[in-house]
């Protein structure tokens with residue numbers, strides 16, 4: 001007699017108690033996890049994450065499965081489980097691209113938030129871009145500000161796009177970018193992630209707007225990412241309620257490496273252990289003075305460094 005057949009599939013949804021795996025034949029199975037999985041050196045609250053490729057066996061009845069192996073991850077993005085926790089929560093794995101949905105009004109996304117997101121994604125080797133949403137409500141002031149931010153982030157090496165999910169402006173362009181890839185959507189609650197997903201594929205129905213917000217706030221539980229299949233053989237992973245991206249296990253010296261425009265200059269610093277704060281002969285500080293590195297980005301660097309120093 002042979003054992004139960006092992007199948008392979010993609011984790012599309014994980015609620016904690018059940019993990020939903022799409023097998024290669026297209027069927028979706030609710031699964032449980034067997035055994036313990038760890039990322040080296042960090043404790044995680046969820047061993048199996050959305051985007052994971054797993055091996056599982058069917059339980060008697062062949063409706064449910066048991067996951068017994070996670071295939072090696074290309075990458076993953078994690079945050080701290082709670083603000084003070086030492087445990088990490090894996091947001092998603094095997095991402096091709098991460099998009100931060102930014103709004104300059106209703107709500108306003110700060111550059112500090114943008115930079116923390118980009119540092120995290122860059123540190124985990126996930127190419128990332130910014131999508132400025134709600135173009136339809138911007139006045140001259142917001143449009144000027146947007147142009148300025150476009151310059152800063154493009155110069156730093158991050159593509160920038162502007163859309164209106166509600167009115168449909170430039171949504172086509174985004175759909176093109178997402179094709180054939182696993183894409184993460186992040187951003188403040190209310191920035192329009194769900195609305196944009198609906199604009200990309202009207203058949204999808206993520207909850208938008210006020211009702212779900214109040215609902216969410218009342219729940220006080222971890223919100224889990226959702227994965228959506230989109231036309232053109234791609235996926236969007238919607239990550240609700242993520243306020244802080246944790247640089248969970250980055251060394252201090254790795255942080256400047258996550259600013260591409262600083263990274264280029266690091267070999268030119270006079271001291272190899274330069275922190276780029278006060279040292280003489282610092283190429284990064286010279287870059288800021290010369291306008292090669294934006295002051296906004298440099299200030300975000302200082303702020304991230306400062307937070308880290310406070311904690312350790």
Ligand SMILES: Nc1nc2c(ncn2[C@@H]2O[C@H](COP(=O)(O)OP(=O)(O)O)[C@@H](O)[C@H]2O)c(=O)[nH]1
Nearest residue numbers: 134164165166189190191192193194195208209
């Ligand atoms: N004016 C305007 N409102 C938008 C746009 N995109 C989303 N919204 C609105 O912003 C609110 C929050 O959007 P939602 O997609 O739920 O945000 P999420 O929390 O990021 O998923 C909803 O009332 C949306 O209708 C847009 O492009 N323009």
Ligand SMILES: [Mg+2]
Nearest residue numbers: 193194207240
């Ligand atoms: Mg949403």
Ligand SMILES: [Zn+2]
Nearest residue numbers: 269274276282
């Ligand atoms: Zn330096």
